[in-house]
Amino acid sequence: MASLTPPVSIRHGVRCVTANGVNVEEVLLAVGQEIGYENISSASRMNKAVVVFLKEENHVNHLISSGIVVSGDFVTVLPLVAPTIKVTVSNVPPFIQSNEIERELLRYAQADEAVGPVKDPENVQSVEEEEDEPQGAEEAIVVLYPDDSSPEAVEFRRKVKSLLHLAARTLAHLDIPFWLSSGTCLGWFRQCSIISYSRDVDIGIFIVDFRSDIVAAFRDAGLSLKHKFGKVEDSLELSFLSDDVKLDVFFFYEDGDVVWNGGTQAKSGRKFKYVFPRFSLCWAELLELKVRVPCETLDYVKANYGASWSVPVRSWDWKTSPSNVQENGVWPLAEWVELIQVY
Template sequence: MEIHGKDPRLVSMDDLTAKEIPLHFLFRFNSRLVHVVVLYERSGKYLWHGPLRLKASMDRTFAPFGKLDYGRHAGAYDRPELILTTLDGLDVRIPKNFSGFLREFSSSRFLECRSREAKAFFQLYPEDTSAEAVDFRMRAKSLLHLASKVLSVLGVPFWLSSGTCLGWYRQCSIIPYSKDVDLGIWIKDYRHDITQAFQKAGLPLKHKFGKVEDSLELSFQGNDVKLDIFFFYDDGDVVWNGGTQAKSGRKFKYVFPRFSLCWTELMELKVQVPCETGDYVTANYGPSWNVPVKTWDWKSSPFNVQENGVWPVREWDDVIQVY
C-alpha cells in the first residue's frame, strides 16, 4: 500500500480500515501461540516494527497480550546478517550474531517524533526555508551521521541532547539557528581515544573542559557546524552534565531527572533520545520550551543551570583547553 498526500504517521486507523499495513500476526495452533512480527525498513536503513494495536472488537482471551515479547512498544534494530541453520529438521534463518541481536532487543524501544505537534508548531512559527537554514540543516545532518559513525565504531552509545533533542521533540528536525549539534554520553562510556577518533575523521578538537571525574565536555569543529559532546554523571535520584566558562574558570551544573534511552529517527539516522523526552526537555528549557528563543546564554538561560564552584587556577591548564 502507498499513502499519498499526507505524512503516513498521521494516518489514522479509520483511514487504513481493511488496508491496514500489517504489523503483527497472531496464530493459534492447539494450545500454542505463534506471533509473527513484521519488520519494515525505514529511511535510516534500519528495521522497525510497530506496536501491537488491539481494536475494540479484539477477543482479549485469544492471547496473553501483556506477556508477548514484541508489541508493547514499537522497536528498531540494525539489519542483522542472517545465516541458515536447521531446527528440529526445519531450515530456518537466524541472526548470525544472535547474542548481539538479543542485547539489541532488550533496548529496542522506538519513539516516533511528535509529527502532529510539529505540524501545529510550524503553523504558529513558520519553518525557516531560507537558503542559510537549508544549508545548515544539511551540514548538521552530515555532522550527525559522521559523529554516529565514529561513536559506533568505538562502541560508545550516545543520545540527542540540549538543542538537538529539543529540535527533534518540538519540530521533528534540527533547529536552524542553533548552529551546533549536541550529544550526550554517560561518563562510564568515555574512552580516552574518542578525541583521536574524531580528529582522524576530520573533526579537530575545538575545546576540552573539565576532566573525567568532573564536568567533562568536548567540542569538535565540523564544516561550519560545532559538535558538542556533554558527559553525564549519575548522582542518585538525578543526573547532570557540567559546563565551564573559559575566561573565569567558573563551573556550572545542569541537572536532569533520571531517564532511560529509546531509539528514534532524525535526519534519516537511527539515534537515541531520552524515553522521558518531555521531562528531559522541560528540565533543560522550562515549561515554555515550545516557544522559540533565539537569544540564549548557556550560563543563565537553561532552566536547570546551577552554579558549581570555580576550577582552582592550578588546574586550569588541564581543565580549560581551547584550540
C-alpha cells in the same frame, strides 16, 4: 491600518514524491530554483513524501504543472487538497454505537476517519458537506514551527545531517552509545527538525562510556577539537568542529536520583552543572538517522528549558537561561592549563 498576510492553508501545500535517499533540503533547493526561495513558507517530511507550503496559491499550480528536478531526476508534484466530503450525523440515539454507524457508512464510501461523538450537536446540521478538509494534525505542526527555508538554513541543515551521521558512525565504531541532548533534543521533540538558529549539534554520553581514544577517533574522522573542558572525574565536555558547525559532546554523571552534566566558562574558570531527572533511552529518527533520545523526553526538555519549552527563544545564555543550571564552583587556577583547553 496595515494589511494582514493571509494565513497559510492546506491549499498552499504541495506533496513531492521523491525517490529513497532524497532529503528535505534537496527538495527545497529544487523548489526554490523553480519559484524562488522567498516564496517558500515551510516544509516537512511526511511519510515517504516531502510536503512544502508556499506563500501564494498560484505557485502551487505552477509547481504541479512544471514539477521539479532533484539530482537530475524529475519529481512529480501533487496538491495536498483532495476533494472530500465530511458527513456529520447528529441526533443519534445513545444505544446505537459509533462502530455500527461507521459500518453502515462504509457500505457506501471509504471513510477517512473513525466515527466519533459530536461535541456540540446543537450547532451542527444533520448533514454538512465540507470540501478540501485538512488531513490530520500534521499541518498544524508545520504551521506552528515552520522550517526556515532560506538558503542559509537549508545549507545549515545539510551540514548538521552530515555531522550527525559522521558522529554516529564514529561513536558506533567505538561502541559508545549517545543521545540527542540540549537544543538538538529540543528541536527533535518540539518540531521534528533542527533549530536552524542554534548553530550547533548537542549530544550526551554517560561518563561510564567514556573512552580515552574518543578525541583521536573524531580527529581521524575529519573533525577538529575546538575545546576540552574538565576531566573524566568532573564536568568533562568536548567540542569539535566540522564545516563551521560545532559538535558539543556533554558527559553525564549519575548522582542518586538525578544525572547532571557540567559546563565551564573558559575566561573565568567558573563551573556550572545542569541537573536532570534520571532517564532511560529510546530509539527515534532525525534527519534520516536512527538516534537515541531520553524516553522521558518531556521531563528531560522541561528540566532544561522550563515550562515554556514550546515557545522558540532566539536569545539564549548557557550560563543563566537553562532552568536546571546551578553554580558549581571555580576550577583552581593552577589546573587551568590541564582543565581548560581551547584550540
